[in-house]
Amino acid sequence: MPELPEVETVRDGLARHVLGRRVDAVVVHHPRAVRRHVGGALDLPGRLTGRTLSAAVRRGKYLWLVLDDDAEDALLVHLGMSGQLLVRREDAALTLPPPEHLVHPPPPADSRLTADSRLAADSRLAADSRLTADSRLADERPAPTAAPGVPPDPTRHLRVSLDLDDGARLWFVDQRTFGHLLVADLVPTADGAPGGHGSPVPVLPAPAAHIARDPLDPHLDRAALARRLRQRRTEVKRALLDQSLVSGIGNIYADEALWRARLHPRRATDRLTQRAALELLAAAEAVMREALAAGGTSFDALYVDVEGASGYFARSLDAYGRAGEPCRRCGTPMRRESFMGRSSTFCPRCQRPSRAHPPR
Numbered sequence: 343m344p345e346l347p348e349v350e351t352v353r354d355g356l357a358r359h360v361l362g363r364r365v366d367a368v369v370v371h372h373p374r375a376v377r378r379h380v381g382g383a384l385d386l387p388g389r390l391t392g393r394t395l396s397a398a399v400r401r402g403k404y405l406w407l408v409l410d411d412d413a414e415d416a417l418l419v420h421l422g423m424s425g426q427l428l429v430r431r432e433d434a435a436l437t438l439p440p441p442e443h444l445v446h447p448p449p450p451a452d453s454r455l456t457a458d459s460r461l462a463a464d465s466r467l468a469a470d471s472r473l474t475a476d477s478r479l480a481d482e483r484p485a486p487t488a489a490p491g492v493p494p495d496p497t498r499h500l501r502v503s504l505d506l507d508d509g510a511r512l513w514f515v516d517q518r519t520f521g522h523l524l525v526a527d528l529v530p531t532a533d534g535a536p537g538g539h540g541s542p543v544p545v546l547p548a549p550a551a552h553i554a555r556d557p558l559d560p561h562l563d564r565a566a567l568a569r570r571l572r573q574r575r576t577e578v579k580r581a582l583l584d585q586s587l588v589s590g591i592g593n594i595y596a597d598e599a600l601w602r603a604r605l606h607p608r609r610a611t612d613r614l615t616q617r618a619a620l621e622l623l624a625a626a627e628a629v630m631r632e633a634l635a636a637g638g639t640s641f642d643a644l645y646v647d648v649e650g651a652s653g654y655f656a657r658s659l660d661a662y663g664r665a666g667e668p669c670r671r672c673g674t675p676m677r678r679e680s681f682m683g684r685s686s687t688f689c690p691r692c693q694r695p696s697r698a699h700p701p702r
């Protein structure tokens with residue numbers, strides 16, 4: 343599933359490739375892609391046609407394109423587990439290579455896919471053998487399997503296309519059908535600060551109004567967040583994943599942050615010191631900045647530059663996907679346990695549960 347660094351890479355690509363462009367036509371190829379839009383597939387084209395994409399904004403894992411300059415509504419994109427945004431020339435057919443080609447290796451130089459600018463967020467964890475075992479632990483549903491070399495049936499993909507006035511076409515594509523698009527009204531932020539990264543305007547889409555600021559947000563009050571975290575009576579990883587407390591942290595970066603901060607995933611939040619909570623938040627911010635730095639530069643180089651943990655950043659992960667491998671601090675084999683229907687990977691020596699709250 344795309345996490346904050348992956349979504350930010352997509353946002354950055356949108357900002358560079360589609361801002362200032364007017365939407366001339368919209369085709370909803372699969373109504374399911376707009377199932378959360380009030381009015382559905384019949385209404386969405388009318389809400390977008392003739393509008394100018396004026397800003398690409400992100401808060402946590404939420405991404406939206408502001409429509410026109412009046413900041414009244416926006417196209418909210420939910421990438422789900424495997425949603426992609428692709429920009430290409432109008433005459434380029436939307437041919438989708440099989441998932442393994444989306445990840446490794448990059449498409450051949452003579453492929454017309456390489457001739458276009460493209461945006462992609464993808465998390466085909468199952469395509470990476472390192473993470474397949476974790477996928478089976480229900481971390482993510484496995485990708486649809488196709489025979490080697492046989493492209494998946496394109497009609498099974500959710501697709502929506504926006505024709506832009508410069509001849510480019512913005513595609514939303516999702517092979518696993520969890521992603522979706524909707525047009526939503528923008529509402530004022532609770533704290534009066536900008537709604538997200540990419541726009542100074544203090545608004546955000548109504549469906550994202552409950553989403554907290556993320557660790558990379560300069561308007562995040564870290565001390566206040568650390569206090570709120572400690573006021574929760576829950577397990578620390580559960581709190582990290584709560585998007586209404588702090589946004590943008592998913593399973594992968596939660597495990598990474600906890601490993602860096604030497605905290606057991608089930609440590610009680612109300613037993614953390616303010617200093618420990620601040621160190622944990624700093625660790626989350628650091629691991630995300632590193633992931634962003636690793637992914638952001640390759641944006642135009644690969645068909646899929648954003649691969650969740652399955653590609654470029656997997657080499658740098660210290661916890662996630664390393665069950666059974668030696669801890670990079672102490673050498674103890676890393677352990678994986680199920681957690682909230684997914685999994686936690688941690689070092690049983692560096693990340694001890696607190697004695698007062700033993701693991702359940």
Ligand SMILES: [Zn+2]
Pocket residue numbers: 669670671672673674689690691692693
């Ligand atoms: Zn260790």
